[in-house]
Amino acid sequence: xxxxxxxxxxxxxxxxxxxxxxxxxxxxxxxxxxxxxxxxxxxxxxxxxxxxxxxxxxxxxxxxxxxxxxxxxxxxxxxxxxxxxxxxxxxxxxxxxxxxxxxxxxxxxxxxxxxxxxxxxxxxxxxxxxxxxxxxxxxxxxxxxxxxxxxxxxxxxxxxxxxxxxxxxx
Ligand code: ZN
Numbered sequence: 451x452x453x454x455x456x457x458x459x460x461x462x463x464x465x466x467x468x469x470x471x472x473x474x475x476x477x478x479x480x481x482x483x484x485x486x487x488x489x490x491x492x493x494x495x496x497x498x499x500x501x502x503x504x505x506x507x508x509x510x511x512x513x514x515x516x517x518x519x520x521x522x523x524x525x526x527x528x529x530x531x532x533x534x535x536x537x538x539x540x541x542x543x544x545x546x547x548x549x550x551x552x553x554x555x556x557x558x559x560x561x562x563x564x565x566x567x568x569x570x571x572x573x574x575x576x577x578x579x580x581x582x583x584x585x586x587x588x589x590x591x592x593x594x595x596x597x598x599x600x601x602x603x604x605x606x607x608x609x610x611x612x613x614x615x616x617x618x619x620x
Contacts, residue, residue: 454488454502459544459592468498468505468588471524474566478508482522482564485510490517494542496580496620498587501543509561509584513577526561526585528554529570537579539593540619551596553582583620593620 457464471478481504489497489510496511509523533555540548556574559581563569573581583593 452484453491454484456488456492456497456501456542457503459541459594461543463503464500464543464587464592465590466500466505467590468500468507471506471508471562474524474562474564478506478524479564481506482508482510486512486520486522489542492542492619494619495576496584497542498584500587500590507588509581509588511580511584513580522564523559523581523584524562524564526559526581526588528557528582528585529560530558532556535579537576539579539583541583541593542619543587544592544594547594549594549597551579551583551593553579557581559585580620 481499485497485499485502485508488502489495489512495513496509499506499508507525509526510520511523512518512520531554534552535555536550536552538548539551555578556572557578558570558572560568560570586593
């Protein structure tokens, strides 16, 4: 399986809106496999197709400690959300940069699995953050869009002093 190239900010392709997937064929299955391999190799817990310059609504993620629970989300959408929570986020497309982002605390996400089954999943904590972060990618949005320039600068200085191994990369 070939590893894919992850686009880095400020590549304008990261701003493209991904299209709905109409049929889950072998091209989509292969894309999912390659995205998972790329995500694992780069040390992320989630990856959206937009990040590998494919404008299709597909996301892969694995939040397990042992990296043995891959999940593939086709046409994912947030259909309900509640609460607000702040989390420090990173992104494979914004290397070595972390920022606090406020998002919904709990979400209900609807998506298709690779076998076409419709799933409605309730998520909170890191999974909820990851789903919102990755779906944003499919809409051309990056987590740094949520930060004010001043906040961005301050955070950058502060975070540069911190141990990067403690960070989460989505
Ligand atoms: Zn990201």
